[in-house]
Amino acid sequence: xxLRPQIQIQTIIKAMMEDVIPALDQTNQLAMQSAQLTIxxxxxxxxxxxxxxRYDCDELARLLASAETLQAQAKGxxxxxxxxxxxxxxxxxxxxxxxxARAEPGEIVEAVRELRAAxxxxxxxxxxxxxxxxQSAVEKTVLSMSKEQxxxxxxxxxxxxxxxxxxxxxxxxxxxxxxxxx
Numbered sequence: 001x002x003l004r005p006q007i008q009i010q011t012i013i014k015a016m017m018e019d020v021i022p023a024l025d026q027t028n029q030l031a032m033q034s035a036q037l038t039i040x041x042x043x044x045x046x047x048x049x050x051x052x053x054r055y056d057c058d059e060l061a062r063l064l065a066s067a068e069t070l071q072a073q074a075k076g077x078x079x080x081x082x083x084x085x086x087x088x089x090x091x092x093x094x095x096x097x098x099x100x101a102r103a104e105p106g107e108i109v110e111a112v113r114e115l116r117a118a119x120x121x122x123x124x125x126x127x128x129x130x131x132x133x134x135q136s137a138v139e140k141t142v143l144s145m146s147k148e149q150x151x152x153x154x155x156x157x158x159x160x161x162x163x164x165x166x167x168x169x170x171x172x173x174x175x176x177x178x179x180x181x182x
Contacts, residue, residue, distance in 0.1 A: 003156055008045040013039055038124065053105050060098050067091045151175060 016039050024031050043074055048055075074080045103111075126138045154163060155172040163169055 005049060009042050013042050057101055060094055064091055064094050
């Protein structure tokens with residue numbers, strides 16, 4: 001069970017290449033072409049997935065620059081006033097989003113990894129050197145955090161069909177905190 005799409009995609013590609021394609025009738029050209037197309041598409045997705053966020057931010061920045069130029073060029077044309085008002089509002093909203101989009105997804109994943117490692121070290125230190133009260137408090141904190149994370153992980157993978165009672169697991173959208181806007 002993997003949460004990260006990069007690893008999931010690589011697993012699917014490997015299964016297609018090692019298990020599915022060899023099992024296909026090699027004379028069935030349509031099936032062989034479809035399998036190769038599937039592999040190629042998955043490889044393309046895998047290659048572009050890490051860049052998708054940057055691609056979107058780059059597009060937003062370019063659209064903002066173009067909107068600024070268009071606003072200057074269309075100024076003074078009476079018939080464009082309503083359109084320019086909408087363009088200005090969309091530009092302000094887009095600039096706000098771009099300003100808040102400072103960390104790349106990879107940085108967030110790395111921060112999570114570092115925090116997990118530091119948390120594990122702190123827990124180990126409390127159990128090595130702390131008194132019983134501190135250990136008990138840390139245990140409650142870790143179990144609470146783990147319970148919440150496990151529920152999110154189970155919800156994230158709900159579509160894979162591992163849950164014996166899928167209706168008992170809330171939708172992932174209801175378990176994620178909204179991103180704070182500054």
